[in-house]
């Protein structure tokens with residue numbers, strides 16, 4: 001079965017965009033997933049096909065009309081798929097959301113422009129509000145592409161090795177360990193000795209310590225959650241690298 005995507009947008013030409021390239025593009029051509037767009041402009045009102053209006057209560061910008069958005073949604077058969085509205089007002093998208101979306105039949109994504117969509121239609125149509133981070137994009141299309149990219153790479157048959165999907169950052173609650181490849185010496189910088197030792201146990205221990213150190217230093221939020229889960233003390237020294245405060 002094909003993982004189905006419908007994007008409602010004022011800029012259908014932005015899809016599949018970058019997802020037409022590389023592994024996602026091949027998977028699209030192979031039918032592992034499919035992509036259709038609905039041009040919101042087709043549901044605009046009057047001779048000018050207006051889709052937005054000025055905000056009640058005043059203020060800058062324009063707001064996308066609930067009647068227009070609802071008419072566009074009526075033209076889409078969700079077929080069991082969640083309807084997602086990317087917005088900085090949503091809860092932050094995480095890898096566990098991505099896994100949930102990827103394991104379902106697909107998604108419908110409503111892409112906002114201007115100041116966004118009238119709140120009533122979001123509530124009345126049970127639309128999930130999801131943010132891709134604490135910054136403001138000019139529209140929902142790029143946020144939709146981010147969300148779709150993260151989902152598509154998890155679909156069966158898209159990535160070469162299935163272990164690369166489970167071993168990377170966030171699956172264990174830690175950032176990933178750092179990577180090195182040839183040459184073993186580059187501009188006077190050596191690859192850490194342990195990686196050349198052939199001792200798989202030592203490599204695994206070193207990688208785990210490096211993952212812990214990076215998480216503790218860079219992402220105190222993830223570190224606190226990891227430590228709470230492990231039932232450990234947050235001040236516990238981290239492996240042999242305790243005391244090193246820079247990577």
Ligand code: SAM
Pocket residue numbers: 085086087088089111112113114115116117130131132133134135136137138139140141143
């Ligand atoms: N006035 C809105 C606010 O401050 O929350 C921002 C509107 S933004 C200029 C236009 C559209 O871009 C939003 O409706 C949303 O669809 C999308 N967008 C912007 N930043 C986003 C983010 N961090 N995550 C997800 N979608 C975003």
